[in-house]
Amino acid sequence: MLFAFWTLVPIVWMILSSLKYQTGMFEMPPTIIFDPNLTNYHDVLVGDTPVVSNITNSVIVAVASTAVATFFGAIGGYGLSRTDISGKKHLAFWIISTRMAPMAVVIVPLWFLFRYADLLGTRVGLVIVYSTFNVPFAIWLMRSFFDEIPVSIEEAAIVDGATRWEAFRYVSLPLAAPGLGATAIISLIFAWNDFLFALVFTGQDTQTLPVAVASMQSLGGLGWGTIFASGTLVIIPVAVFGYIVRDYLVSGLSMGAVKE
Amino acid sequence: MASVTLDNVSKVFDEDIVAVDNISLNINDGEFVVIVGPSGSGKSTTLRMVAGLETPSDGDIYIGSDNVTGGSARTRDIAMVFQNYALYPHMTVQENIGFGLKLSTTLDQSEIDDRVNEVADLLGIEPLLDKEPKELSGGQQQRVALGRAIVRYPEAFLFDEPLSNLDAKLRNEMRTEIKRLQQELEVTSIYVTHNQAEAMTMADRVVVMHEGQIQQVGTPEEIYEDPANRFVAEFIGEPSMNCVAVDVEVGPDSVVLKNTRSETDFEYRLPPEMADHIGLAEGDSVTAGVRPEDIVFVNPEDDRKNTMGIEVNVFEPMGSDNYHYFSVAGQEWTGRTGSSKEYSAGENVQITFDLDDLYLFDEHGKTLKSKGVGVEASHAPEA
Numbered sequence: 160m161l162f163a164f165w166t167l168v169p170i171v172w173m174i175l176s177s178l179k180y181q182t183g184m185f186e187m188p189p190t191i192i193f194d195p196n197l198t199n200y201h202d203v204l205v206g207d208t209p210v211v212s213n214i215t216n217s218v219i220v221a222v223a224s225t226a227v228a229t230f231f232g233a234i235g236g237y238g239l240s241r242t243d244i245s246g247k248k249h250l251a252f253w254i255i256s257t258r259m260a261p262m263a264v265v266i267v268p269l270w271f272l273f274r275y276a277d278l279l280g281t282r283v284g285l286v287i288v289y290s291t292f293n294v295p296f297a298i299w300l301m302r303s304f305f306d307e308i309p310v311s312i313e314e315a316a317i318v319d320g321a322t323r324w325e326a327f328r329y330v331s332l333p334l335a336a337p338g339l340g341a342t343a344i345i346s347l348i349f350a351w352n353d354f355l356f357a358l359v360f361t362g363q364d365t366q367t368l369p370v371a372v373a374s375m376q377s378l379g380g381l382g383w384g385t386i387f388a389s390g391t392l393v394i395i396p397v398a399v400f401g402y403i404v405r406d407y408l409v410s411g412l413s414m415g416a417v418k419e
Numbered sequence: 420m421a422s423v424t425l426d427n428v429s430k431v432f433d434e435d436i437v438a439v440d441n442i443s444l445n446i447n448d449g450e451f452v453v454i455v456g457p458s459g460s461g462k463s464t465t466l467r468m469v470a471g472l473e474t475p476s477d478g479d480i481y482i483g484s485d486n487v488t489g490g491s492a493r494t495r496d497i498a499m500v501f502q503n504y505a506l507y508p509h510m511t512v513q514e515n516i517g518f519g520l521k522l523s524t525t526l527d528q529s530e531i532d533d534r535v536n537e538v539a540d541l542l543g544i545e546p547l548l549d550k551e552p553k554e555l556s557g558g559q560q561q562r563v564a565l566g567r568a569i570v571r572y573p574e575a576f577l578f579d580e581p582l583s584n585l586d587a588k589l590r591n592e593m594r595t596e597i598k599r600l601q602q603e604l605e606v607t608s609i610y611v612t613h614n615q616a617e618a619m620t621m622a623d624r625v626v627v628m629h630e631g632q633i634q635q636v637g638t639p640e641e642i643y644e645d646p647a648n649r650f651v652a653e654f655i656g657e658p659s660m661n662c663v664a665v666d667v668e669v670g671p672d673s674v675v676l677k678n679t680r681s682e683t684d685f686e687y688r689l690p691p692e693m694a695d696h697i698g699l700a701e702g703d704s705v706t707a708g709v710r711p712e713d714i715v716f717v718n719p720e721d722d723r724k725n726t727m728g729i730e731v732n733v734f735e736p737m738g739s740d741n742y743h744y745f746s747v748a749g750q751e752w753t754g755r756t757g758s759s760k761e762y763s764a765g766e767n768v769q770i771t772f773d774l775d776d777l778y779l780f781d782e783h784g785k786t787l788k789s790k791g792v793g794v795e796a797s798h799a800p801e802a
Contacts (some may be wrong), residue, residue, distance in 0.1 A: 297481075311501045311505040312506075314472050314501070314505065315505035315567075316522075317471075317472070318472070318498065318499045319498075319518055319523065320493045320523025320571075327516075353569060369484060
């Protein structure tokens, strides 16, 4: 309860404030019952400081990097789970070890790499960065899901006349759907919420929403209403997506999703 | 339908774990063969090699006249029933049974549905066709797994301990069901189990495996009455055969098998001509064996030879039978009688058994004498 209170109060305050005029925002104690208005949303969507293009950037980058991570996570996780190669443990560790360094450490080398590859300020660059961080994690997560699926089910499919690919496609992959859901939402949240990489690697045209929101602060400190409104817009898609896949997420993160 | 042949097949895991050691076996078209053995005997590995789920390290496997040794499981046209049923949890019963037809044939959906319905009818599972596996009981899941195997009219059925997850009553029911289906469909079948009762009741021929090798191949009767060695003799039969190590003493008019190394002596006289057939000589060490149901509890008024005094340690009524546990020459023995005979723990009784029912094994475990009294029961070691 306390935790829920602690986490939700700032969010509720932000959402309520986004519906108020500037004058009512900082009243103490905050008013809960008031006459809401959508001026701030009007401002950020069609007004002086529109963030529509930033939202578009965020959606494209987050969805693309999530798709990449989920796809390679499924393929790589399946391979890691099912093949019996020597040094498999080392390979698995190597894959996850790429996530162990603090993100700030890789920023400088990546910046130089991207400059040479002409990827600075592009959405593709950002998709590559997010995928770099999400794919190892996705592989590990999907691997543990495939480990839970009894091999005999695939063997049954192969004896039934399926190729390895068909056994994966029609039997194992559908059974790992909770894993796909969990992998997708975790990747999406990472990409959608990221500020650091987006700040460093995007240009004016490709700025994502979190960067745009932050940059409003520097415009004279007067844009609290637009900050709150766009902050709310940042939260909504992830909250909605999380709500849709919440069952997957619960069973996904607690494992044991596939029982015979 | 086709015959299945294994020709000097071996399987070695991790370069030094020999799971199957150079076995050869020919299974005739339409035959029901049960491979039985304890855990780790290589029986499941053998089956998986026939299925194509493992590749032999050495040797060849033929289905019909085709050498399928290196080929994929999907091209062998065999069907397999797994121990855990391995149903596809996200598909309905209908889809589970039809899955193989969809992938491996050119039948259209309505033809597939017809075949699935036909098989469901045969197995009595039509009402379940729209359900998912998790809604079914163990027995129903087993039937669906059978349906999935039958529907493809395969060259051969492979069963990997299909009944071991079922309770006793259901197991007996399904045992009869599988046997009935096999006889009706006349499909070559290989059935792997560690349960010797399944082996004895279902098989046309039983293959007993131990430590990766075939110990014996024969009809259930042959395996039971004429075991090739002590392992087979002890493995087949419930409760298992009573055994005791004995020394051979050759006397003027009989040959005595003796063990006097503990409180309850074992002493059994053989006619000299039989000892001769078997090739027993003074001072030989052999193992004597007798099945629990062949132990005779002697009434005091009976005049029987070769009796031994024992004290009953434990008495277990089993309903139709009674089990008596006692010690002979330091070995735990079991005597099985009808429910009318009952000796309680602590009671002193005389036991014996007929010469017919005596088994003898040499020091390597090879059978010297099986059931019977004639020459056919003797397996004299080759000179």
